[in-house]
Amino acid sequence: MCNWKKLGRVFNPQEIKDIEWMKEFAQAPSVLPFDRFIRVYFSCRPLPDQNGQYVSYSGYVDFNRYNLFEILRVSKNPILTLGGVGTFDEFGTYPVSVIRRGNEVIAYYGGWTRCESVPFNVAIGMAISHDDGETFTKLGDGPLVSYCVDEPFVISGPKIRRFNDRWHLFYIAGKKWILADGKPEPIYKIRVATSNDGLNWERHGKDIIDSKVEENEAQASPDVFYHNGKYHMFFCYRYSANYRGKEKGYRIGYASSCDLKNWVRDDTKAGIDVSEEGWDSEMISYPHVFELDGDIYMFYLGNHVGRSGFGVAKLEGKWI
Amino acid sequence: MKWAKLGKIFDPTKHELPNDCFEFAQSPQTLVFDDFVRIYFSTRKRDPANQKFLSHISFVDMDKNFKNIINISTGTVIELGGLGCFDEHGIFPMNVARDNDKIYAYTCGWNRRVSVSVDTSIGLATSEDNGLTFRKIGDGPILTSSLHEPFLVGDPFVIVINRAYHMWYIYGTKWISCRGAEAQPDRVYKIGHAVSHDNRNWIKDGRQLIRDRLNPDECQALPTVIHHKGKYHMYFCYREATDFRKNSKRAYRIGYASSGDLSNWVRDDDHAGIDVSEDGWDSEMQCYPHVFRCDDRIYLLYNGNEFGRFGFGLAVLEE
Numbered sequence: 001m002c003n004w005k006k007l008g009r010v011f012n013p014q015e016i017k018d019i020e021w022m023k024e025f026a027q028a029p030s031v032l033p034f035d036r037f038i039r040v041y042f043s044c045r046p047l048p049d050q051n052g053q054y055v056s057y058s059g060y061v062d063f064n065r066y067n068l069f070e071i072l073r074v075s076k077n078p079i080l081t082l083g084g085v086g087t088f089d090e091f092g093t094y095p096v097s098v099i100r101r102g103n104e105v106i107a108y109y110g111g112w113t114r115c116e117s118v119p120f121n122v123a124i125g126m127a128i129s130h131d132d133g134e135t136f137t138k139l140g141d142g143p144l145v146s147y148c149v150d151e152p153f154v155i156s157g158p159k160i161r162r163f164n165d166r167w168h169l170f171y172i173a174g175k176k177w178i179l180a181d182g183k184p185e186p187i188y189k190i191r192v193a194t195s196n197d198g199l200n201w202e203r204h205g206k207d208i209i210d211s212k213v214e215e216n217e218a219q220a221s222p223d224v225f226y227h228n229g230k231y232h233m234f235f236c237y238r239y240s241a242n243y244r245g246k247e248k249g250y251r252i253g254y255a256s257s258c259d260l261k262n263w264v265r266d267d268t269k270a271g272i273d274v275s276e277e278g279w280d281s282e283m284i285s286y287p288h289v290f291e292l293d294g295d296i297y298m299f300y301l302g303n304h305v306g307r308s309g310f311g312v313a314k315l316e317g318k319w320i
Numbered sequence: 321m322k323w324a325k326l327g328k329i330f331d332p333t334k335h336e337l338p339n340d341c342f343e344f345a346q347s348p349q350t351l352v353f354d355d356f357v358r359i360y361f362s363t364r365k366r367d368p369a370n371q372k373f374l375s376h377i378s379f380v381d382m383d384k385n386f387k388n389i390i391n392i393s394t395g396t397v398i399e400l401g402g403l404g405c406f407d408e409h410g411i412f413p414m415n416v417a418r419d420n421d422k423i424y425a426y427t428c429g430w431n432r433r434v435s436v437s438v439d440t441s442i443g444l445a446t447s448e449d450n451g452l453t454f455r456k457i458g459d460g461p462i463l464t465s466s467l468h469e470p471f472l473v474g475d476p477f478v479i480v481i482n483r484a485y486h487m488w489y490i491y492g493t494k495w496i497s498c499r500g501a502e503a504q505p506d507r508v509y510k511i512g513h514a515v516s517h518d519n520r521n522w523i524k525d526g527r528q529l530i531r532d533r534l535n536p537d538e539c540q541a542l543p544t545v546i547h548h549k550g551k552y553h554m555y556f557c558y559r560e561a562t563d564f565r566k567n568s569k570r571a572y573r574i575g576y577a578s579s580g581d582l583s584n585w586v587r588d589d590d591h592a593g594i595d596v597s598e599d600g601w602d603s604e605m606q607c608y609p610h611v612f613r614c615d616d617r618i619y620l621l622y623n624g625n626e627f628g629r630f631g632f633g634l635a636v637l638e639e
Contacts, residue, residue, distance in 0.1 A: 085505055086436040086495035087470050113439075116432035118404040123465065140467030147441065149520070152460030153404050177404040184403060 002254075002271030004298060004313035009279050010068055011061050012309035013044050021046045021057045021078055027306040028095030028157075028221065029299035031290045032105060032133050037062045037072050038292065039133055040299065041079070041107075042310065043094035055082060056092030056112060060133070065292065068312055079136050080109065080127055088113050088123045088143045095221075095286070097160045098133060105133040106198065108158035108169065111143060118177050118184040122156035123147065124169075126199075145169070145193065145201055153177075154186050157220050160198075163231070163260060167195040170222035170233075178216060180241035187240055190222040190233075192260070209235065209255050210265050216240035219253070224260075225289040227296070227319055231257045234270065234298065236285035244304075246274070250285035252300065272298065272313060279308055286310075321553065321576065321593035323620055323635035328601045329386050331631040332363055338395055339376045340365045346375075346628040347413030347542060347608040348621040351423065351451045356381050356390055357614060358451055359621065360397070360425075361632065362412035374400065375410030375430065379451070384615060386634055398425065398445055398454040406431050406441040406461045413542065413608065416451060417478050419485075423447040424519070425454045426487070428474035429461065436495050436505050440474035441465070442487075444519070463489065463514060463522050471495075472509050475542045485516040486582065488529070488543035488554070496537065496561055506562050511540045513582075530556065530577050531587050537561040540575070546611045548618060552579045555592065555609040555620065568596075572607035574622065594620065594635055601625060602633060 013026045026042040033039075039062050045054045057078035064070035079096070083089035089111025096109040111125045123143035127136035145155055154174030161168045172188040179185075190209045193201040211217040222235045233255045239248035254270035255263040275281045280302030288299045296315040302308065332345040341363035351358040358381050364373045377398050381391040398414065401407035407429020415426045427443040441461035445454035464473050472492025479486055490509045497505035511530045514522040532538040543556045554577045560570035576592035577585040597603045602624030610621040618637040624630075 083470075084495070085497045086433070086439075086472075086492070086507070088465060090435055114434035115404070116434060117408055121404070126467075140470065142465045142467050142470030144467055146464045146466060147406060147460045148464070149444070149458035149460045149462055152401075152406065152458070174404070176402070179403070186404070 001269040002319065003316045004272040005316045006272075006275065006280075006311065006313045007068070009302065009309055009311040010063065010299075011040070011042070011071070014308055016074060019074070019076070022059060022074070023047050025056075025305075025307050026061075026309045027056075027301060028286045029288050029301075029310050030095070030097045031288060031299070032098050032100070033065070033290075033292065034062075034132075035065070037065050038068075041096045041098055041133075042306075043092075043096060053114075054092075056094035057082070058093045058096045058109065068297070075134075077135075079129075079134070080107070080138065083111060083141065087111070087141050088121075088146070089125055090114075091120070093125075095157060097158045099160045099162065101198070103130070105129040105136075106160070107136050108144070108160045110156040110158065118153075118186070122154050124155050124158050124171060144199070145171070148203065150205060151191070151203070154188050156188070157222065159221070159223055161224055163226060167198045168224070168260065169193045169195065169201060170224055172220055172222070176216075178240055185241055185243075187216045187218050188220065190219045190235060192222075204261075208261075208263050209233070209253075212253070212265065212267065213237065213239055218243075220250075221286040221288075223288050225291075225296075227291075229258075231260055232289070233257070233263065234287040234289055236287060238283075238285075246282040249283035250301075250305065252284050252287050272300070279303060280311060321591055322638045323594040324638050325594070325597070325602075326386065326634045326636060328624070328631050328633040329382070330359070330361075330380055330389075332361075333630060335380075335392055337363050337378050338393055339378075341376055341378065344375075344627070344629050345378075345631045346623055347610070348623070348632040349413060349415050349610045350612045350614075350621065351416045351418070352612065352614050353450075356383055357386070359632075360414050360416055361628075362410070362414070367409070372432070373410070375412035376400070377411050377414045377427075386619075393452075395453070397452070398427065398456070401429060401431075401456075401459065404431075405429070405459050406439075406464070407443055409438070411443075413475060415477050417480070419480055419519070423451050424478070426476035426478050427456075428476060436507070439465075439471050442473055442476045442489060462520060463487070463524075466524065468526060469512065469524065472507055474509075477542070477544050479545060481547075481582070483517070485519050486545075487514045487516070487522060488512070488545055489514065490541055490543070494537075507539070508537050508561050509539055509541065511543045511556060529585055530554070530575070533558065533575070533587065533589060534560060539564075541572075542608045542610075544609055544611045546613065546618065550580070552582055553611070554578065554585065555611055557607040557609060559605075559607075568604040571605035572627075574606045574609050594622075601630065608632075
């Protein structure tokens with residue numbers, strides 16, 4: 001199994017002053033490396049409105065490449081505007097996954113709208129940056145990957161990768177809304193689509209990770225990392241109901257694949273769990289694994305799905 | 321084209337309808353049998369949760385002189401979608417098409433939103449019992465929002481030409497919300513076209529097919545297409561984007577376009593050959609046209625005042 005050594009929390013949005021759209025939450029970290037720093041995109045929120053409802057923005061924090069505990073910069077403005085009235089991303093851009101293509105940086109993101117019978121719906125949008133990821137321009141007012149016959153709603157959690165000259169989009173697709181104590185809760189599973197150009201996607205049309213804790217397990221953040229001739233996926237999963245506390249909240253799972261098609265889940269190899277106490281003692285979620293100067297790290301969220309930020313762990317010893 | 325009006329042929333308030341529906345018979349669309357014509361339409365019930373409308377599909381079977389009602393649906397023709405699905409709050413309209421021995425229904429499913437009233441997407445269902453009931457092929461849509469058609473994808477109309485499925489539909493271009501906080505935003509939508517070779521995967525043309533006549537905010541809806549005398553003829557309805565419900569001058573009218581190649585369409589409303597009546601059931605507006613062939617004659621079904629609250633009427637093409 002992996003042996004992750006927790007190094008601690010590296011970013012807490014609640015300690016950031018004077019940014020109204022970044023009051024709390026720093027969710028779904030996604031790394032873009034530069035020569036002297038790494039830029040970490042994440043999604044955050046201003047304070048809720050008078051009805052207790054949030055919108056979600058995405059921004060970034062730059063860390064010293066040689067000291068991940070040194071914050072160099074925090075984005076002054078969101079990297080993406082919210083969509084106009086009636087559009088799929090009117091109420092949130094979360095999460096964001098970025099990748100370089102030549103001089104461009106491309107972002108795939110979940111756009112949030114609000115619904116009447118259920119609280120929200122999500123579809124995946126695409127945006128391009130020509131200034132090293134400072135700002136992004138959306139390709140259109142609508143989503144790039146929207147709902148389809150067997151993925152009826154909540155198309156979210158994009159993770160963009162290029163393997164073997166082919167684009168891979170790992171994402172989640174809603175299966176059903178269940179009622180827990182009369183409140184709708186979404187169940188979603190991990191899926192994948194592939195593309196030659198990053199624009200036109202061929203969905204593989206099946207859940208690629210077995211469910212473990214229950215049939216209605218919800219899975220998110222399918223983060224795939226290639227290492228030692230194998231594809232490793234870290235993701236997070238939770239129970240269908242009452243998941244906002246420790247017992248049924250998010251944990252980090254693991255699966256591996258040799259061909260990017262068939263995945264074998266084995267959470268015992270994840271090598272990371274909640275802490276006895278502290279910022280990640282109740283849940284851990286939204287893993288993102290990356291390599292930096294020969295070391296392998298994982299960013300992940302702690303309690304309340306990243307309300308007070310994310311931390312980093314470093315892989316110790318041999319990989320699995 | 322010149323149409324002779326045959327008058328209103330169905331009034332939903334004069335019949336008992338399934339699903340506790342009580343008014344509206346909107347967007348009539350046909351499935352023609354040897355000795356009768358089945359006309360599907362969207363009718364409404366009140367949602368017990370909040371008294372808002374839910375649109376359900378029903379049908380009426382009429383003999384081929386369109387004077388006698390043979391049968392009215394007594395059960396659910398197609399179920400609305402489950403919690404959170406694209407068609408949870410209504411199916412309106414539904415286009416039914418034969419493809420060899422199969423019967424398909426292309427649905428426009430409605431789901432309510434918070435900042436705007438609704439979004440729509442297009443679903444597919446099949447029937448194994450000659451169109452009495454339909455089963456959806458999945459919980460989700462076959463055609464929905466995309467980069468440049470961001471919302472309100474609906475009003476499908478499909479015909480098979482040279483083994484390719486051609487769909488005309490509408491897509492939203494914007495919501496207008498500048499009329500004060502009290503008013504709900506109003507939508508703008510245009511007619512588009514998509515092609516499929518397997519009836520599952522659709523390629524959108526990605527362009528507005530029919531040019532605007534009124535202004536850039538003109539709303540165009542419910543395209544219906546028929547091949548006749550070497551040309552394709554499209555009927556649709558159009559209106560102003562705002563103040564269109566009660567103000568007859570801004571309400572739906574029937575528009576017309578024709579094409580020789582299915583790609584270039586020439587709009588020519590002056591030759592639609594039908595307009596609102598001086599008085600009566602279709603004097604304020606005309607909308608939701610459906611053109612079909614029955615025993616060598618071409619007919620036009622459509623709704624009149626109040627978007628078809630009190631039924632639909634029929635016209636026949638005069639050569």
